[in-house]
Amino acid sequence: MTAMTKKASFDGSPKSLAGSGRDFRSPPGSDFHSRTTPLSDWIEARKRDGVWSYGRSLASRPGAKASIKDANMKEFSGLNFGSQDYLNLSTHPEVVDAAIKAIQDYGVHSSGSGILMGNTDISIKLENAISDHLQATDTQLFPTGWGAGFGVVSGLVRPDDHVVLDVFAHSCLQEGAMASTKNVHRFRHLDNDDLRRVLSTIRASDTANAVMVITEGLFSMHADAPDLRTVQDLCHEFDATLVVDVAHDLGSTGPGGTGQIGIQGMVGKIDIVMGSFSKTFASNGGFVATKSRSLRNFIQVFASTTLFTNALSPSQAAAICASLSIVRSPEGERLRQSLASVSNHIHEHLKRHGLTVHGIGGPIAPVSVGNEAAGRLVCSLLPSNGILANLAEYPVVPKNDSRIRLQMMASHTEDDVSRLATTLRSAVDEANEVLQFRPGTVV
Numbered sequence: 114m115t116a117m118t119k120k121a122s123f124d125g126s127p128k129s130l131a132g133s134g135r136d137f138r139s140p141p142g143s144d145f146h147s148r149t150t151p152l153s154d155w156i157e158a159r160k161r162d163g164v165w166s167y168g169r170s171l172a173s174r175p176g177a178k179a180s181i182k183d184a185n186m187k188e189f190s191g192l193n194f195g196s197q198d199y200l201n202l203s204t205h206p207e208v209v210d211a212a213i214k215a216i217q218d219y220g221v222h223s224s225g226s227g228i229l230m231g232n233t234d235i236s237i238k239l240e241n242a243i244s245d246h247l248q249a250t251d252t253q254l255f256p257t258g259w260g261a262g263f264g265v266v267s268g269l270v271r272p273d274d275h276v277v278l279d280v281f282a283h284s285c286l287q288e289g290a291m292a293s294t295k296n297v298h299r300f301r302h303l304d305n306d307d308l309r310r311v312l313s314t315i316r317a318s319d320t321a322n323a324v325m326v327i328t329e330g331l332f333s334m335h336a337d338a339p340d341l342r343t344v345q346d347l348c349h350e351f352d353a354t355l356v357v358d359v360a361h362d363l364g365s366t367g368p369g370g371t372g373q374i375g376i377q378g379m380v381g382k383i384d385i386v387m388g389s390f391s392k393t394f395a396s397n398g399g400f401v402a403t404k405s406r407s408l409r410n411f412i413q414v415f416a417s418t419t420l421f422t423n424a425l426s427p428s429q430a431a432a433i434c435a436s437l438s439i440v441r442s443p444e445g446e447r448l449r450q451s452l453a454s455v456s457n458h459i460h461e462h463l464k465r466h467g468l469t470v471h472g473i474g475g476p477i478a479p480v481s482v483g484n485e486a487a488g489r490l491v492c493s494l495l496p497s498n499g500i501l502a503n504l505a506e507y508p509v510v511p512k513n514d515s516r517i518r519l520q521m522m523a524s525h526t527e528d529d530v531s532r533l534a535t536t537l538r539s540a541v542d543e544a545n546e547v548l549q550f551r552p553g554t555v556v
């Protein structure tokens with residue numbers, strides 16, 4: 114095992130290793146300034162103590178090797194397992210050329226919402242290409258993936274309707290549900306028996322209102338997938354409509370880049386597919402695709418995150434179109450194979466080093482590294498040892514189960530993975546050593 118280049122130590126305040134953002138979420142008081150100060154003090158203390166691993170910025174392209182600046186503007190270079198560019202399309206020459214041509218043809222700005230002349234023929238081509246890819250008939254674009262998730266729920270759901278979500282569904286879907294109705298129900302993660310229980314309870318007392326069921330193709334913090342056929346069958350049985358968020362798996366996995374829907378033989382069979390372009394398709398943006406023209410028209414008119422906001426810029430739409438063409442080509446297949454083998458190497462190497470890596474493979478590998486204090490120390494040790502990666506801590510993941518959320522790219526090599534594994538193992542060991550000598554630092 115490689116020793117860390119610098120011996121770990123922690124001379125900061127115990128408060129920086131304790132607590133979570135949730136402790137500060139609902140402060141009392143009549144004044145926004147004074148009630149936001151405790152969170153701010155906590156963040157600034159963590160920055161001073163070098164254990165605030167958020168607010169890092171890229172100082173290079175988001176490749177397998179990259180440079181970042183941390184929140185204190187200190188620069189680090191190393192192997193990058195923290196960017197969302199799974200097939201490296203954001204720097205692919207064809208994607209870059211398409212974006213430049215769109216800027217030359219249309220300027221840099223969409224200059225309107227999609228319904229008020231903000232679309233161009235590139236966006237229309239993109240809508241048709243997404244429909245074709247998913248065997249849908251109608252696609253609605255959104256300027257962000259978050260807006261697509263929030264919009265598909267809030268555009269369709271009315272106060273007497275019900276939304277039933279996998280407990281770990283993304284914030285855009287959870288917040289869309291809570292903004293739309295009081296009838297928000299959650300089922301245990303991936304548990305279709307629990308989903309059946311929730312649906313039958315709802316339908317036992319309410320057959321008059323609509324029910325929307327929401328899950329994800331590949332869960333972003335757990336890297337696991339539901340049994341989509343069973344979920345869709347349950348929706349039909351209980352007169353509910355299914356929405357599947359394919360932000361992380363579409364393009365990066367599955368036959369022809371069709372993600373979990375393709376892997377599970379469900380292309381063209383899901384009621385509503387919602388996704389983001391920001392993980393594999395080299396741009397901000399999102400979409401909702403369906404076989405129902407009436408659903409699409411309703412969303413276009415009532416989803417405020419597309420109606421009352423400017424459309425994707427022409428260069429974004431062009432970058433996504435070019436990315437989708439690559440995703441569907443033999444080159445896309447080769448890139449997915451490389452990504453899949455990086456993912457296999459990650460699981461093998463990390464397990465060999467005694468680390469717990471979650472999920473079924475694919476572009477995300479969350480690795481458990483201990484409680485919140487351990488997670489913060491591990492994540493702060495990695496950059497100076499040549500590894501750039503992000504920390505997921507409670508409440509995004511369970512309490513006392515902080516995770517380094519590794520995100521892979523097709524261009525990572527097995528050598529990169531081997532170095533990642535030894536460095537991560539050493540960081541976990543050093544963090545544990547530090548914490549042994551600091552009793553009382555952990556809540």
Ligand SMILES: Cc1ncc(COP(=O)(O)O)c(C=O)c1O
Nearest residue numbers: 257258259283333358360389391
């Ligand atoms: C599952 C899931 N859905 C939706 C989104 C939102 O997409 P975007 O970041 O492109 O707005 C994300 C991104 O964090 C996500 O992980």
